[in-house]
Amino acid sequence: MAIVNLKKREIECKIVYYGPGRCGKTTNLEYIHKAFKKQVTSEMVSINTDGDRTLFFDFLPMELGKLKGCDVRVHLYTVPGQVQYTSTRKLVLRGVDGIVFVADSLEVRREKNMLSLKDLHQNLKEYGLSILKIPLVLQFNKRDLAKEGIPLMSAEQMEKDLNKQLKVPSYPGSAITGEGVGKTLQACLKLTIQSLKKELSWND
Amino acid sequence: MKEIKTLIQEAEIYQSQGLLQDALRQYISASKILLKKEQSEKKNMLMRSITKKIHQLEQSLYNNQQDLKTPKLSKKSQDLVKNLSSYSKKLGKDEALLEGAMSLAKLGQYKSAITEFNKLLTNKKLCVHAAKNIIRNFIALSKPEMAVKHYKRWIEKKRFQNRQFENIRLFLESNLKNKGFEKLLSSHNDTIPEKPPTSNNQPIDDEPEEPLDIISIGIILENRSKEETLELDVNFQSGNNINVILTSNDHKLVEHYSVGYKIPQIRFFLVNALFIGQGIVSSFSKITLGPKIDNYSLDFEIID
Structure with missing residues (x-):
C-alpha cells in the first residue's frame, strides 16, 4: 500500500516489475533510468551476479510531480525471475501498489511466462491481494527479435495465454531498444494513481 | 544443413539473451543432426565448433551457479532490504523495523540485523522479542560469548523488568545448551547472572503476553x-x-x-x-x- 504522509504532503508508492528469469525486467529499469533522467531521483541499485542475473532485486526511485498538492514518489523494483527465489519475490511484493508483468515473447519461454504469472497470483494471494484487482499491465517484451528470425509468439497467442481472464492493458515492447517501455510504465502509473485516488477517496 | 544452421542461429540468440539452457539445448540438437551426416572435413569442423560452444555453455552454467555464492550485500542494499517491510500499512514503524531486521537475518546479514534489533530494545511491546533475536543472531554468528555479554550489559543498564529478564535468561540458557555451547553454562553463576542487581518486582500492568519460545x-x-x-x-x-x-x-x-x-x-x-x-x-x-x-x-x- 502506498505510504501517504499528509504532514509532509508526500505519497510514496511501489511498482514491481515481475516476470520469468531473463525476460527483461532489469533492462526495462535500465532504460527508464536512462530515458527518464528528470524524474529519476538517484542511482539504480542492482543486486546481481557476474552473469547479470538479478540476485535479489533492482531499485529505481522516481518523482512524478504533484497529486492534490502532494509530491508523488514512485519506487520501481524488479524481482529475481529464477524459480528458486520464491521468498525473495514475495518479500519484494510486500506493499506493492502496481505491477508490470514482463512476458518473454520467445516461443521457448511460453511455459515460463505462464508459470511466473501463476507464481505472481499465488504470492499476491498470500498478501490478501487479488491479481484481478491490483493495477496490472502486461508487456510482451523482445519483439525486436522477430527480425532475427527467431520463433516468437504472436501477440494474439500471448493475449490468449496470459490475458484471457485478466483483461488488463498489454503492450508489445523491446526493453533493449526502449520501444514500449515508457508506454508500459505510464499505463501502470495511470492505473496505480487511479487506484490510489479511489482508495483515498480523491476522485475528481 | 539448413536445419543445423537455423538451430545454431537460434542458439546464438538465446545465448545473447542469457537463456543458456535454451541455447545449450539447440546446440545439442544441432550436434545430434550433424552426427547423422556423412563424414567430411566440413562436418568435422562444424562438430568441433559446436562441441566447443557446448563446453563453453556448460562452463557458463556452472559459473552462474557459483556466482550465487556471493554473500556480501552493500550497505545501500541492506538498507533497501530493511525498508521493504515499511511499505505495509498494517505494520507500525517498529513492527516494520522488526520485519526488516528479520529479513536481514534470514539473508544471513546477522550483524546488520543485530543493529536493527538493538533499536527495538526501547519498545515496550517488542523489547523481549528483540533481545531474544539478538541472542539468536549472535549464536548464528557462532559468537555465544557476545550473547552473554549483551545479556550482562542489559542487566547493568536495568534494561528490562525482572520477569522479562527471567524470560530472556531461560531463552539464552536453552539456546546455549541446544547449540552445544555448554562450556559457557559450566561457570553459570559467573557468566549468566540469574537476577539483575536491583530487584524490581513491580508487576507490569501492560506487558504484552510473550509467545512461547x-x-x-x-x-x-x-x-x-x-x-x-x-x-x-x-x-x-x-x-x-x-x-x-x-x-x-x-x-x-x-x-x-x-x-x-x-x-x-x-x-x-x-x-x-x-x-x-x-x-x-x-x-x-x-x-x-x-x-x-x-x-x-x-x-x-x-x-x-
Whole structure:
C-alpha cells in the first residue's frame, strides 16, 4: 500500500516489475533510468551476479510531480525471475501498489511466462491481494527479435495465454531498444494513481 | 544443413539473451543432426565448433551457479532490504523495523540485523522479542560469548523488568545448551547472572503476553513404517511463525512441502516443556545468499 504522509504532503508508492528469469525486467529499469533522467531521483541499485542475473532485486526511485498538492514518489523494483527465489519475490511484493508483468515473447519461454504469472497470483494471494484487482499491465517484451528470425509468439497467442481472464492493458515492447517501455510504465502509473485516488477517496 | 544452421542461429540468440539452457539445448540438437551426416572435413569442423560452444555453455552454467555464492550485500542494499517491510500499512514503524531486521537475518546479514534489533530494545511491546533475536543472531554468528555479554550489559543498564529478564535468561540458557555451547553454562553463576542487581518486582500492568519460545522442533515424517522425526533447531520465531533451516539431506525428506501445505504433526520443544501441533507452510525455498547458502529455509505458522 502506498505510504501517504499528509504532514509532509508526500505519497510514496511501489511498482514491481515481475516476470520469468531473463525476460527483461532489469533492462526495462535500465532504460527508464536512462530515458527518464528528470524524474529519476538517484542511482539504480542492482543486486546481481557476474552473469547479470538479478540476485535479489533492482531499485529505481522516481518523482512524478504533484497529486492534490502532494509530491508523488514512485519506487520501481524488479524481482529475481529464477524459480528458486520464491521468498525473495514475495518479500519484494510486500506493499506493492502496481505491477508490470514482463512476458518473454520467445516461443521457448511460453511455459515460463505462464508459470511466473501463476507464481505472481499465488504470492499476491498470500498478501490478501487479488491479481484481478491490483493495477496490472502486461508487456510482451523482445519483439525486436522477430527480425532475427527467431520463433516468437504472436501477440494474439500471448493475449490468449496470459490475458484471457485478466483483461488488463498489454503492450508489445523491446526493453533493449526502449520501444514500449515508457508506454508500459505510464499505463501502470495511470492505473496505480487511479487506484490510489479511489482508495483515498480523491476522485475528481 | 539448413536445419543445423537455423538451430545454431537460434542458439546464438538465446545465448545473447542469457537463456543458456535454451541455447545449450539447440546446440545439442544441432550436434545430434550433424552426427547423422556423412563424414567430411566440413562436418568435422562444424562438430568441433559446436562441441566447443557446448563446453563453453556448460562452463557458463556452472559459473552462474557459483556466482550465487556471493554473500556480501552493500550497505545501500541492506538498507533497501530493511525498508521493504515499511511499505505495509498494517505494520507500525517498529513492527516494520522488526520485519526488516528479520529479513536481514534470514539473508544471513546477522550483524546488520543485530543493529536493527538493538533499536527495538526501547519498545515496550517488542523489547523481549528483540533481545531474544539478538541472542539468536549472535549464536548464528557462532559468537555465544557476545550473547552473554549483551545479556550482562542489559542487566547493568536495568534494561528490562525482572520477569522479562527471567524470560530472556531461560531463552539464552536453552539456546546455549541446544547449540552445544555448554562450556559457557559450566561457570553459570559467573557468566549468566540469574537476577539483575536491583530487584524490581513491580508487576507490569501492560506487558504484552510473550509467545512461547520454541527452541527446536521435530517434524514427524509421514508415510513411514515406523515413526521417524526430523529434528530441527528454530532459526527464527515471530509469534506463531517459525523459521527453520534444512540441509539438502533434510530437504529430501520433506521436498513435497509447498506453500499452504499442512504439516500434520510437529513436536515443539520449549525451554522446559513439549507440545505437539500442526503447521501451515508459508515459504520453502533454497537459500542463495549468506553463510547458510545452499541450505533450505522453511517458514511455517503453528495452527494448532
